[in-house]
Amino acid sequence: MDPIQTVEVALYQVPLKKAVSDAKVLTGRQRPLAHVDLLTATIETVNGARGFGFSYSLRAGGSALLAHAKDLAGALVGEDPNDIGRLWEKLAWLGASVSRTGVSVQSIAAFDVALWDLKAKSADVSIGKLLGAYRESVPCYNTSGGYLNASTSEVLANVDRSLELGLGGIKLKVGQPELKKDIERVAAVRKHVGDDVPMMVDANQQWDVTTALRAGRMLDPFNLVWLEEPTNAYDYRGHAQLKAKLDTPIATGEMLSSVAECGELIRHDSVTFLQPDVPRVGGITPFLKIANSADLNRLKLAPHFVMEIHIHLGCAYPHEAWVEHIEWLEPAFNERLEIKGGQMFLPQRPGLGFSLSEEAARWRVA
Structure with missing residues (x-):
């Protein structure tokens, strides 16, 4: 070249x-x-x-x-x-x-x-194919409809729209001052979608380990795919303690900005789902180093935000991977990702597959 x-x-x-x-x-x-x-x-x-x-x-x-x-x-x-x-x-x-x-x-x-x-x-070829894709699509879930500014009725309407669009899972934000309200919100959505729709919750580092353990035990019966960022992002040991004591898998890693920091989550056995973010860790090059370590430890992968990039990395990961659907950047691009049947599909366009609108x-x- x-x-x-x-x-x-x-x-x-x-x-x-x-x-x-x-x-x-x-x-x-x-x-x-x-x-x-x-x-x-x-x-x-x-x-x-x-x-x-x-x-x-x-x-x-x-x-x-x-x-x-x-x-x-x-x-x-x-x-x-x-x-x-x-x-x-x-x-x-x-x-x-x-x-x-x-x-x-x-x-x-x-x-x-x-x-x-x-x-x-x-x-x-697409970046995903260049990296040696293991699959043509990965399961995807929506986050943008589950924020805490939305009432429970608004969240339920957002859930319906997400499922109609073909998304496979739903993530809810939790961490309100009253834990009881979080549990009621999760219970309402679980009842609404039934037992077969994958659900995740995200506390955005809101709790200390003691509170997270109490909350996690109350959330265990809802058969969640994961509990995300239950405590401080840099508390590797605290996440490990929660992973050992809860039935619900632990996910975190989105706030970390280096290979070394993500490596600490792996070293401490802190997560079931690792959540690195390509822009935050410095690009695809360092992300691949993190993914390689995760692969060696047979961790699951659920990269954070920017689905336009992470669809390529999810399809190129050997083990279970989810991609987060947040549509905030869609207006900035000419192209759209294909989503159907609970799956997000790897673009067939060369490269990243996106251009500015x-x-x-x-x-x-x-």
Whole structure:
């Protein structure tokens, strides 16, 4: 492949149709989420081949992602885009004095995804196929309809819409000040959908280990696929204790931003479902290292958010994998994922399979 000639980065604020709130909002730690900051990277080679990638942040941090990406972009010019691993290290070391986690790697993620997009396009296959797909589709579940700002009746209506769209599972937010309300909400949805529809709940780190254990025991009878982020994201030992004592499988990992941090979850036997996030850990390159460790320990995989990227990684994972359906970024792209019969299907388009829509231009902030 010819060397890289130009690199462009941009920031968009993609609005949500309605602001959403989880347990962190109810406790005053965060404000309702009204938009997603979308950092994009477009890499073009001398012969005109183009790769597109993106990263994101929620509530704050978008301007920091853009600033760091601008600092790094010029370092890719003249490089061989095939050398994705080496280029990831080059960019990481350039920003090593500020960090090799967080904003630093989340900026790198946009470039990394763009390089994988470019590589897969040159082979005329999807990224999932390039990585050696094990399957053409994975089970998917909806999260966006189960936030705590919605009443129980609204959640039930959202559940019906999700199932009509062909989604296979439903995830509910929990972690309200009164645990009794969480249990009533979960019970209402379970009764509404019956015993056969997969359900998950997500506490968004709301509880300490003692409260999480009490809540988990009350949730065990509902036959949940998993209990997500029951306690602090960095409490590897606490999650391990909950995994050992509860019938419901434990899932976490979305807030972690390095291979090493995700490795601690594996080392402590903290999870049944590992939930790394490609943009947050720095791109597809580090995600593959995490997935390899998870594979060796025969963990299940349920990557967080950005289904447009994670469908490729879910299909390329050897064991059970779920992809989270959150439609917030759909207006920014021209393409849509195929969903039917409870499954999300790997795009047949080359590369990532997504391009920015004309509507996205209205949301460009820098």
